[in-house]
Amino acid sequence: MKKILLGMSVGLAAALGLAAVPAFAESTLETVKKRGHLRCQIGTPSPGFYNLKADGSWAGSDVAICRAVAAAIFNDPNAVEFQSVTATVRFTALANGESDMLSRTTTWTLYRDTQLGLTFTAVNFYDGQGFMVPKDAGIASAHELAGATVCVLAGTTTELNLTDFSRSNNLDIQPVVFEDRNVRDETYLSGGCDAVTNDKSGLAASKAGFPDPGSHTILPETISKEPLGPMTRKGDGQWYDIVRWTVFALINAEELGITQANVDEMAANPPSPEVARMLGVEGELHVGLGLEKSWAHQVIKHVGNYGEIYGQYMGDKSPDGIGIAREGSPNALWTKGGLIYSPPFR
Amino acid sequence: MSDVPTRDADGMIVFRPKPSEPPPPNTTGVIGWLRFNLFNGIFSTLATLIGLAALIYVFLAFYDWAFVKGVWEAQNRQECRLGKEWGTCWAGVEFWFSRFIYGRYPDAEMWRINLAALVLVLWMAPLWIPRVTAKSVIGLSAVLVFPFLAGYMFLGGERNLFMAAVVPVTMVWFVATMAHVVLCVLTGYGLGRWIIHLTGFGNRSDRAAKYPLMAAAAVAWLLVLFAIRDWTLVEVGTNRWGGLFLTTVISGIGIASALPSGIVLALGRRSKMPIIRVLCIGFIELFRSVPLITILFMATTMFPLFLPEGLVFNKLASAIVAVCLFAAAYMAETVRGGLQAIPKGQYEAAEAVGLGYWKVMGLIVLPQALKLMIPNIVGNFIGLFKDTTLVSIIGLYDLLGMVKAVSHDPQWIGLHHEPLFTAALMFFLACFAMSKYSQYLERKLGAGDRR
Known part of the structure; x- marks a missing residue:
């Protein structure tokens, strides 16, 4: 009986699989334009990157990337349908065409870039795993965590990185595993573990919610590389370029000093040839992308440049920010010693 | 009182x-109840005191948490x-409260949900x-x-041919029902009777009496169809529901589909x-032996893999189908127990x-069986209501999903006790109401057993 059932289900799956016709005869850009809005995949709420606000809207730095692409295509940052999808199905939902692009804390790895039929476009945030300890514990380096208990989330690469770090440094760290971020943080606060580990952005977000954020410190060591960036499907070069160069436009605008406030003036009165080329005043740079001449102008006009987005959602000045210092981090502009770098617009 | 015996007319005593003595004062009233139930011996007294102390302790702790430390x-x-180191932050719940109720539904369109709820009531x-x-009608x-009317009110957008025909039907139906109810209460005769009477078909045969009813329905339908032909509601996609x-x-x-199926x-x-x-055994056993969360994952994750590329099923629709199938399998076994x-x-x-199969079931067996099954059926419903929180795992923002989202908002980061408490309270109220209603139904339908 079981065998028959199994055979039947495999047969059914095969029949349906054979019936699958390639539905991407038209390019992603055409599909998106015809639909009238972008379908941008984000995750379940994660502070600073994509979180719900009390008025029901999505906000965050990855959300801003979605809005930037929508602004480049439609000149309307709200022409986006945000698809909040759990991490387990994120690649499936992009691969089967449910989403046009994915913009959610996803680490660029060799495997993901080559074996899923998907491709990474650019890096918009350099994250890395770190540790947070109470200040009065007097710990200054992760190498002093010998024998310590460390709170960690279950089933993530974070947990694996922790064991790797512990083994390669002979630290004998005792992981205390949690399913829920809030429960993990409360256990840490009540002294249930000596330190807590997560991506540094996540640690900063947690810290911002503590009763006394000043009495905790994030240790300098970064034990993993987590370059995060938007993804598209393989095989549509134009679409890949649109997403990739929208991110670059945000970065380049910051480098050139173009902001949301002065972009109109800059376009009317370009201070340099590069600004003129980027904002579409001179040259035909938009042709390869299949967008309007003023696409980069629209992007900056509606969502601001990279620095403005960072300041709003990651920095500590804005009420929506989670308070991660930018100076001295890899997320500073390359001119200020960071890794945030855009190829030239010419 | 008199010691003199009373005598009747014949002089017989x-x-x-004697009138009976009142019961001893310590066995009646509040004191008697307390003595009997709470202080009946040493152990009972001890248990009462410990229980009371625990109750007061919990209450005071809750009062302290919710009100003394509460920040509004x-x-x-x-x-x-x-000023308060671990203030209980009800302000965050206030800010988010309409999200808990309506999800990401646009503020300007919330009246549609309220109106649909009112229509249902x-x-x-x-x-x-x-x-x-x-x-029964x-x-x-x-x-x-009603679901078709509500479906259009929630979703909005352009009506396709089917909805264009069905929406006026639901509207006419609703208005007719309301008119019928008012007429019944005021005059004792329903809408149908009035229409037949007023059109002068009152003294014709039963068969002919149908015609004015059908004509009235058709005219009303056409009128509404014409009146709302250009009227549309703003489309609100299901990804904004929550x-x-x-x-x-x-x-x-x-719940509505579980009982019939x-x-x-x-x-x-x-x-x-x-x-x-x-087929029935296979269906029931398959869906009963798999956890709901697995069915939900299958419906939203595995099922799309079998579909042709580009064909995308609505996530909410697949979740609803999954919940319906699951509920039907459980309900089937409850009903079988009753049968x-x-x-x-x-x-x-x-x-x-001389009754046939359907009449035996419909008139004799099911009415008796369903009455017996009320506690189980309602238990199933309550379980189903709570089980739907699992959809938050597949990325739908139901009550639990919304409540969890608060702690990820940078402005309210880490705030999760208060929202969870609020959600627990809402679930308790809903489930308790269902439970009380089932007890009322049992009493009402069980009247025959008490005779």
Whole structure:
């Protein structure tokens, strides 16, 4: 009986699989334009990157990337349908065409870039795993965590990185595993573990919610590389370029000093040839992308440049920010010693 | 009192009993109840005191947490902490409250949800008004007709040919039901009677009496169809649905479909026709032996893999289908339990008076069986209502999903006790109401047993 059932289900799956016709005869850009809005995949709420606000809207730095692409295509940052999808199905939902692009804390790895039929476009945030300890514990380096208990989330690469770090440094760290971020943080606060580990952005977000954020410190060591960036499907070069160069436009605008406030003036009165080329005043740079001449102008006009987005959602000045210092981090502009770098617009 | 015996007319002494003494004061009233129930011996007294102490302790702790430390006015979580180190931040719940109820539904369109809820209440309320006739039609239409109206009100957008025809039907139906109820209460005669009477068909044959009704329905339908031809509601995609509203939609559809499909499956499982029986058993056993979360994952994750590329199923629709199938399988076994409690004599007696299969079931067996099953059925419903929180795992923002999102908002970061408490309270109120209603139904339908 079981065998028959199994055979039947495999047969059914095969029949349906054979019936699958390639539905991407038209390019992603055409599909998106015809639909009238972008379908941008984000995750379940994660502070600073994509979180719900009390008025029901999505906000965050990855959300801003979605809005930037929508602004480049439609000149309307709200022409986006945000698809909040759990991490387990994120690649499936992009691969089967449910989403046009994915913009959610996803680490660029060799495997993901080559074996899923998907491709990474650019890096918009350099994250890395770190540790947070109470200040009065007097710990200054992760190498002093010998024998310590460390709170960690279950089933993530974070947990694996922790064991790797512990083994390669002979630290004998005792992981205390949690399913829920809030429960993990409360256990840490009540002294249930000596330190807590997560991506540094996540640690900063947690810290911002503590009763006394000043009495905790994030240790300098970064034990993993987590370059995060938007993804598209393989095989549509134009679409890949649109997403990739929208991110670059945000970065380049910051480098050139173009902001949301002065972009109109800059376009009317370009201070340099590069600004003129980027904002579409001179040259035909938009042709390869299949967008309007003023696409980069629209992007900056509606969502601001990279620095403005960072300041709003990651920095500590804005009420929506989670308070991660930018100076001295890899997320500073390359001119200020960071890794945030855009190829030239010419 | 008199020591002199009373005598009757013949001079015989009449026996007159002394009035009985009142019970000792410490066995009656509040004191008696306390003595008997709470202080009945050393252990009982001890248990009472310990229990009372625990109760007071818990209450005081809760009072301290919820009210003494409660902060009601703040713009963000850090403000909640000013002056009080671990202030209970109700301000965050206030800010987010309409998200808990309506999810991400646009503020300007929330009236549609409220109006649909009001329509449902008005549609169901006549079932409790004694003078109203044709209650079974009203009840059935609330389950079968109302969902189309609500579906359009929630979703909005351009109406396709089907919806363009159906929406006016639901509107006419609703207005007719309301008119019927008012007429019943005021005059004792329903809408149908009035239409027949006023059109002068009152003294014609039954067959002819149908014509004015059909004509009135057709005219009303055409009028509404014409009147709303250019009227559309703003489209609100299902990815904006959420909160208690989404929980109610999913569990409401699940609950409404569970009983009929459960009855069909249960009858199928007891059927003498082998194919039907095997199919029903297979369905029930398959869905009962798999956890709901697995079915939800299959519906939203695995199922799309089998579909042609580019063909995308709505996530909410797949979740609702999954919940319905799951609920039907469980309900089927509950119903089968009820059917087996009916003695064989009932079936035989019903068949002996010449009833066919459907009449035996519909008139004799099911009415008795369903009455017996009320506690189980309502238990199933309550379980289903709570099980729908699992959809938050597949990325739908039901009440639980919305409540969890608060702690990820940078302004209220880490705030999760207070929202979870609020959600728990809402779930308790809803489930307790269902439970109380089932007890009322049992009392009402069980009147025969108490005679």
